[in-house]
Every structure is written in C-alpha cells, then in structure tokens.
Amino acid sequence: MDFIIEAALKAIKHLYQTELTAADISLQETRKEFEGQVTIVTFPFTRFSKKSPEQTGNDIGIYLQNELKEVSGFNVIKGFLNISLTDAYWLNKLDTEILPNDFALFKPNGKKVMVEYSSPNTNKPLHLGHVRNNLLGFSVAEILAAAGYEVIKTNLVNDRGIHICKSMLAWQKFGNDETPETSGLKGDHLVGKYYVLFDREYKKQIDELKQIGQTEDEAKKNAPLIKEAQEMLQQWEAGNKDVISLWQTMNSWVYAGFADTYKNLGVGFDKFYYESNTYILGKDIIDEGLEKGVFFKKPDNSVWIDLTDEGLDEKLVLRSDGTSVYMTQDLGTAQLKYNDFHMDSSIYVVGNEQDYHFKVLFLILQKLGKTWAKGLFHLSYGMVDLPSGKMKSREGTVVDADDLMAEMEQTAKLQTEAMGKVEDFGADEKQQLYHIIGMGALKYFLLKVDPKKRLLFDPNESVDFQGHTGPFIQYTHARIRSVLNKAGYSNTGKVGIETLSGIERDLIVSLSQFPDIIQVAAAGFSPAIIANYLFELAKAYNKFYHEKSILQAEDEVLKQFRLQLSDASGKVIKKGMGLLGIEVPERM
C-alpha cells in the first residue's frame, strides 16, 4: 500500500504546496459498510488545505484516480476518503504475491532472539498455568522465526531448592521405594504426589505444635519435617552422595514425565539450562557491581542495590553469608546466556507475579553497563484462575496438564463421533485426529486472548468447538482440502478471470494482509493477533464458500480461479495455525 501513501504525498504537495512524510498519513482498512478497500483520513490535512474535510478528500481522490491506474474510484464520507482499487490490481496481487510458494516468507533479518519459556520446577507435574506459558513461548518463538529472526528456544529448569527436597524427603520417608514402574504413575506425577504428601504431613506437625502453645510462625519454623528438608538442602549443596543420588533419580523420573507432556503439547527447546548449574553464577557480577559502585555492602556483608531514585526499593543481591538469592542467579544466568549466544534480544516468558523481579533485573543489568540489557523483555502473562479461585499445587487444586489434554481429546472424540464423518478412518488415524482437534481447541482458547489478561478456566464448561475457536478454523481448512481434492486441483499458474465479486475481493484483501500480520505479531510478541486474524480469514472463506459455488462455477476459468483462491486460503490458514502451534487436519 506504500504506493498510495506516496501518491497521496504527491497529491498534497501538488494541491496544497505542503510537504508531509509517510508517517503523517494514516491509511486504514475501509470499514465493511463502505465502498472501497483503503481509507485515508483527511481531517489532519484541513489545517493547510483550508477546505472542509469533504472537499479535501475529494481533491485528493480526484488526483489519485488520475495518477494511479490501480485506483478505480473513490467516495468521501465526512473526513474519510475511501479508495477502491481495481480488480486487476487485486488479481495481480493474488497472482504474483499470494499464490507463489514464497508468500509471507521472510528472509533472515540477521537478528538473533532468545525465547525462554516453560521453566518448570522438578517437584511436581505441569498444570494449566504452565500450559499457557508453554504455548505462549512456543508460539512467540514460531512467530519470530517466521518474521525472519534466528530464534533460540531455551528452558531454564528449576531443579534445585527446598521444594525439591520436600518431595525427596517425603518419598524417602513414606515412599517404600515406589518407582514409576512399580506404581504405574508418570514420573512427574509420582514426584508430585510426594510433594503434596509432604505438605499434608507438615501441616499436621504445625497443628500439633500449635496445640502445645506455639504460634503459627514458630510452628512453621520448628516442625521437624521442614527442618529435615532444610538439612537435606544443605547436604545437597555440600555434595552428599546419597542425597545427590536420590535427587538425580527423582529428577530423571520427572524429566521423563515432562518429555511426554512437552511432546503432547507439541513444544520443544534448543537448549536447556539447569539452575543446579547456574545457581552459583552471578558472584562475579556482584564483584563487578561493587567495583563500579552500582552495589553497596551493608555492615553485615550483605550486598544491595539502591533503586529508590527509580521509584523502587533497595534490593538485596547477595546474602550476608555470601550465598546467592534469586536475583544473583538471574544476573549470572543472563550473562551466561548472552555469552553463549550473543543474541540481540531475549524474551522471558514468565508470569506477571514476577513483574517486579524482572523490572529490577533489567534495571540492574543496565546500570552495570551491559549494552545487551536493552534487548531484554519480560513477556508477562496473567494467571489462569479457576472458578474456585487460584490454583495451588500444594493443595491439589490444580488443573493438571496431562489430564486436561486427555479430556480435550476425549471431548474431541465425542464430538467427532457424533458427526460420523470419519468413520472410514483407521484407529490410529482417528486418535491422531482427536488429538489435533482437542489440542487445537485448547491452544486456540489460550492463545486468542491478550497474554496480559488473567484467564478464567471453568473445567466444567469444556472449551468450545464452535464459533470463535480452533476447531472452527481447522474445519475451514478441512473443507478447503476436501474441495481441492474433489476437483483434483493442481496449481496451474495464471489467474484467468478479470472481475471479482465482493466476497472474492474481500477474501483476497484478507489474504494479502498476512505478511503484515506476521510482522505486527512479531513486534508485539502476540499470538493473539495471529489467532484473531485467522478467525476473520476463516469467516471470510466460509462466507465465500456459501455464496459461490466452486465446482459448479459458471465456467472453467472461474472454477479454476475459485480453486486457486481456496488453495491460497488453505495455505495461509495452515501456516498461520502453525505459528500458534496448532495442526490442521485434511479431513474432520
């Protein structure tokens, strides 16, 4: 559309002797209820045109129509100049841009970006909150890759700490050597079971201590179980062989379980970082910060940074006993990741409860003079809540990721069977389809909304399969493939027709926006933009499908064109859904 802006600039210069730049012209899609495809807002020009918005629009409209062969007409309503482009223009666009295989394919832009997501704890299985995180991270990575970035997907696994020791201790005490094999439980679920068990026993001890007169806080500190867990953590840090061995065993169970869940979710990583390796890092940065005077030491030897000038607080970066806190680790890990990859930017997909932490982290790195710190971005997303409130692993009130996926597949199965369209499928093929549809519904449900907003998930009202949903878009794809197959379609080059109906033009306009949409979504790290675009596109296609007969078109040339249009729509849907991590079936 740049050529219209350029021509409009020339028009304004010619008509009103005023030099503007492209940024001064606001070009937008024409609203559906008006004639035309692009609209220029003329209010801002009245200052120097010294005419009414209508008159100004008219002047520019006439100029554009005379100068540009692509402009077939225009109309002015209030301050809006609606421009119609010729069918030849749109058909040419379809022919030369949209139909070729390199449509919406961006060349590498030479920029490297890291997306860190998932970042699980190894003491319990993944739940719905993690699902949102994983899908967001994966999708953002796909979108950035499509936009031309070199992407490194990383996962920083939180594999050490007191919470892990809780699971270990509970297993040691109450586990009777239970393993995933003997129990038949998935490894992460087995470990999670002991995490919950720990908490239950711990609470009992707290209650007992309160009975004999201790306060809540005292009881929490004095309960024998928590003391044992803390001791275990110290032994872990000291490298006690038995503790390390137990830790390795239980972590390996968890990793096997996670691998399954990740596979089901369809996400993956290029590089894993483990906190057990990185938690000691960051001490160098502390020294560096002290030298540069960014940090200061308190009399007890703890190290702090004063951020009160920035409207934040004083923040501890190293304990008085010289051990790391979360911030120390993250400083070190940030440096490590940069040393490993020298990326231009780095995106942390982490929940919004850590907004403050990341704000501080990035600020500290900037104050330390790390030039790469300006490329850091916290992609913060809202919590997923249940109707009953917050999910809490310890209390077992979570929607488990594995259970949820199984339920989605089950629902997909019931819905599909009720329709009876794929009875000729083999058992494996059916299972595969249920997976695709169930996951499509779930993924779309989670990705179509702005990440910033918290999400309410009601397990009783299972995710929809109709309307603004993943299966709606998947269905549109299946429908397209069905027509193409029936027609024995193969791409035959040139589009033969010369005039378009309204809905056909709308569809081409919609398709032509896809590359821009990818770039906008990449710039905003927003799968939701892709999701909402695909819904609009699928709606437009379905409308076209109802209004126009494809196989029964009036003549062969028209039929071929409609097949080409269908093919192009199907490809964009497939690629776009791919950016959301959603597969599309050939039939459903």
Place this chain on the structure above:
RNA sequence: GGUCCCAUAGCUCAGCUGGAUAGAGCAACAGAUUUCUAAUCUGUAGGUCAUAGGUUCGAAUCCUAUUGGGAUCACCA
C-alpha cells in the same frame, strides 16, 4: 501504605501508532442443506466502553483523580 497490571453486550473476548453509527463468538430467538463437509451460513435482539474531569477538529484508545479486581514490595524461588 508504595509500585505495576486489568475493567468494553448476560458470558468469553477483538478494537493496531487517537478517527466513521464501538465489533466478533457463546447463550436466546427466527431462518438456510434436491448443490462442493451444517464443527457452516443469514438475520433479530443485546452497550452510559467502571465513574468523574481534562487534552483534541475528533477519545474505548492519551493525561489526572476515584471505585472495583489482581499482583508485588522476603537474606523464598
């Protein structure tokens, strides 16, 4: 208490850097299948964009205050 995020139809959400009469889906109601997949399509109904000011030719969008919801401000991670 300080800071940050959110508030749009009964419900779930779009609304890009300010632009036209604020749009979808679900739910409700009324229709469409001798024709390419009805997980579809068409229509009806549903709004003081939390409230009050301000900036502007123009505000759901920007600014300020207020209200409501959430998060955070640990020598936890």
